[in-house]
Amino acid sequence: MKDQTISQIKQYMEKEKLQEKEIAALKKDKRKGVQLLVQSYEKKKEKERDLEERFQKMCHFERIGYVNGCQYIAGTDEAGRGPLAGPIVAAAVILPSNWKLLGLNDSKQLNEKTKNKFYSIITQEAVSYGVSIIPSQRIDELNIYEASKLAMRDAINQLQPAPDHVLIDAVKLPDLPYSSESIIKGDEKSISIAAASILAKVTRDRIMQQLHHEYPVYDFKSNMGYGTKHHLQSIKAHGISPYHRRSFAPIKELV
Incomplete structure (x- = not known):
């Protein structure tokens, strides 16, 4: 040369x-x-x-499942447990056994451009995926923990073909009709859970951006419903929207 x-x-x-x-x-x-x-x-x-x-x-848990005879291994995760407004969104994903996407990680570790890019790749290449959206009113009825479990179950039930085994981020879902495994910080340890994390996060972010146009005073496109200083000031000045979670402090006190 x-x-x-x-x-x-x-x-x-x-x-x-x-x-x-x-x-x-x-x-x-x-x-x-x-x-x-x-x-x-x-x-x-x-x-x-x-x-x-x-x-x-991050393929460790999936490899164990394949060795144990599983063909379809699903990962599930949710986004939106902490915000004061907006839905909680869960996703479930079954990836091909030979699938690879370098850079895949917990959605919280990725910038918006990468998340959107990975969202497109995952939805195009997954064997199957499901997304469940639980609105704020239902969260208030159930509590956020039960709402997150409901969303995960619903996302898993959308999968076709049905999974042989489910990897879950942190939460236990003992009533599933398939074997399952709860993994602490699973979105950092399993490619299936990480993929579900991205689908849930991108879906929820897009919903909050839509809600911003309906209620721009709260700046949902920037805070995604979380209790930022500006968001809290807007609540005090303008009250709450139909999308705020009335069971969450400090909104509970205002209501």
Whole structure:
């Protein structure tokens, strides 16, 4: 490659997976631009190895399920337990056994652009997925814990084919007609739960953005219904909307 320009080398590095001997040859090239390209390439490959290692660790519970004879393993998670307004949303996902999406993680760890990108990939490539939305009025009737379990059950029941085994983030659902497993911080330890986390979070965020247009005074598009300083000030100044959770403090006191 010593006869190639730096631009040509860059194009080659972007298209091809370099062999060790090619990297070694480039390291001997005294041009500063080439050395910067090599450093950038090696950092990129190191990041890819880290993402691959993390992804493989997150396949641990799924691999155990496949070894035990399960064909369809579902993950389920919810979004929206803590906000003062809006629904709680749960999702359930069955992924293909050979599926891979490097960078997949708990939705809280990803920026909006990545979440939306992953949402599209997951919904297109999943064997099956279900999403359940429980409105604020129903949350007030049940309490948030029971509402989250109801949403998870409903999302799981939408899956076709039905799962052989269900991985659940933190919550126990003992009355499911399939075997299940509750995993603390499951959205960081299971690709199926992480995928469900993204579907639930993106769905809920989009709902809150729609509600913002109906009630812009609360700035739902920014706070997603959480009790930010501005949100609390808006409640005191304007009262509550039909989407606020009347059983939650401090709204309970206002009502």
